[in-house]
Amino acid sequence: MKAERVYMDNSATTQLDEAVLHAMLPYFSQEFGNASSIHQFGQKARAAVEEARAKVAALIRAEASEVVFTSGGTESDNTALRGVAEFHRFRGNHIVTSKIEHHAVLNTCEALEKDGFSVTYLPVSEEGLVDPEAVREAVTEKTVFVSIMHANNEIGTLQPIRELARIAHARGALFHTDAVQSVGKIPMDVKEHEVDLLSLSAHKIHGPKGAGILYVRKGTKMRPLLYGGGHERNRRAGTENVPGIVGLGKACEIARERLPEFQRRVGALRDRLEQGILDRIKQVYVNGSRDHRLPHISNLSFEFAEGEGLLISLDLKGVAVSTGSACSSGSLEPSHVLTAIGRSAYGTLRFSLGWFNTDRDVDYLLEVLPPIVDRLRQMSPQFRKREAILSH
Numbered sequence: 001m002k003a004e005r006v007y008m009d010n011s012a013t014t015q016l017d018e019a020v021l022h023a024m025l026p027y028f029s030q031e032f033g034n035a036s037s038i039h040q041f042g043q044k045a046r047a048a049v050e051e052a053r054a055k056v057a058a059l060i061r062a063e064a065s066e067v068v069f070t071s072g073g074t075e076s077d078n079t080a081l082r083g084v085a086e087f088h089r090f091r092g093n094h095i096v097t098s099k100i101e102h103h104a105v106l107n108t109c110e111a112l113e114k115d116g117f118s119v120t121y122l123p124v125s126e127e128g129l130v131d132p133e134a135v136r137e138a139v140t141e142k143t144v145f146v147s148i149m150h151a152n153n154e155i156g157t158l159q160p161i162r163e164l165a166r167i168a169h170a171r172g173a174l175f176h177t178d179a180v181q182s183v184g185k186i187p188m189d190v191k192e193h194e195v196d197l198l199s200l201s202a203h204k205i206h207g208p209k210g211a212g213i214l215y216v217r218k219g220t221k222m223r224p225l226l227y228g229g230g231h232e233r234n235r236r237a238g239t240e241n242v243p244g245i246v247g248l249g250k251a252c253e254i255a256r257e258r259l260p261e262f263q264r265r266v267g268a269l270r271d272r273l274e275q276g277i278l279d280r281i282k283q284v285y286v287n288g289s290r291d292h293r294l295p296h297i298s299n300l301s302f303e304f305a306e307g308e309g310l311l312i313s314l315d316l317k318g319v320a321v322s323t324g325s326a327c328s329s330g331s332l333e334p335s336h337v338l339t340a341i342g343r344s345a346y347g348t349l350r351f352s353l354g355w356f357n358t359d360r361d362v363d364y365l366l367e368v369l370p371p372i373v374d375r376l377r378q379m380s381p382q383f384r385k386r387e388a389i390l391s392h
């Protein structure tokens with residue numbers, strides 16, 4: 001089989017959809033108006049921004065007025081956490097989150113600790129699940145918010161966010177969820193899930209980088225992160241990134257149309273990929289829950305084969321995967337998510353599929369991966385020793 005170019009790192013980012021690109025292009029050139037300007041150039045830009053807002057709202061079943069455009073998931077998480085913490089400081093200084101959150105949440109929490117907040121970082125089970133009882137025990141009348149991600153970016157585990165939101169609300173705390181990995185992959189209804197704040201990012205759903213939203217439930221009181229003009233109903237100052245917003249709107253519209261097909265087709269591809277690896281290569285383990293999981297992520301540990309070696313060898317064959325989250329690749333720290341579920345990060349690969357993956361991609365991976373694992377294992381003294389013992 002000749003070398004292919006196969007992208008299986010869709011949790012890091014996704015390919016821009018052609019239709020999204022086409023929707024954006026006019027707003028880089030002739031439709032260049034500032035959405036706050038009164039003249040016709042401005043009105044065109046404003047109309048495009050509001051059309052996009054309605055499309056985003058439709059995907060998560062929010063009201064358009066509850067959608068605040070940001071520069072992406074990181075800004076949304078920072079705005080949600082800092083905005084709520086600072087506004088509600090008079091009421092309490094306690095925050096509840098989990099150990100497996102994205103660093104956009106964890107590092108914001110750490111910064112808030114330096115500003116006098118106290119943070120409870122909840123452990124998770126071996127499957128990567130937050131225990132609702134642990135949330136109930138952690139939340140006090142001093143808790144200003146609970147932030148638990150909808151789906152984890154490394155292992156794909158889905159949390160019972162409605163149950164967690166109800167626990168937070170029972171004590172008067174707000175509930176934020178980072179849904180950057182889940183929106184567009186599985187259904188999201190902010191009312192049904194009873195969340196107050198939700199983060200979403202365009203580039204994970206075949207939209208452009210540098211665009212996202214924070215959903216802010218009507219009536220939620222918080223401070224903005226950025227001060228300036230009165231943009232986004234005083235929730236986020238700064239001239240709107242009109243092309244990015246238009247691209248995000250289009251990506252949400254497409255994701256909504258494709259959702260059932262995404263779950264079915266991409267889910268089946270992921271299952272075939274995972275089962276194919278488990279059938280062909282011994283001593284491979286699935287990390288995280290297999291029952292409560294996003295349809296497109298598979299996180300696997302290959303015993304006696306080093307992860308970076310696997311990644312580079314696959315890259316040489318044209319297959320792009322990752323050893324963990326894109327943000328922490330290159331760091332020497334082991335994955336905080338795998339550490340939290342009691343697994344070693346050694347020999348771990350994350351396969352994250354997307355709309356553009358095909359059966360052929362999976363076939364190609366299943367062909368090239370077994371000899372790579374075999375070769376790397378042969379270099380491992382522990383593996384050779386173990387094989388020698390087993391063969392006697």
Ligand SMILES: Cc1ncc(COP(=O)(O)O)c(C=O)c1O
Pocket residue numbers: 011012071072073074075077102104149151152153178180181201202203210212325326327
């Ligand atoms: C769960 C999660 N939250 C937040 C982010 C950050 O989003 P962005 O890249 O749009 O800043 C990411 C991106 O990797 C993510 O996976």
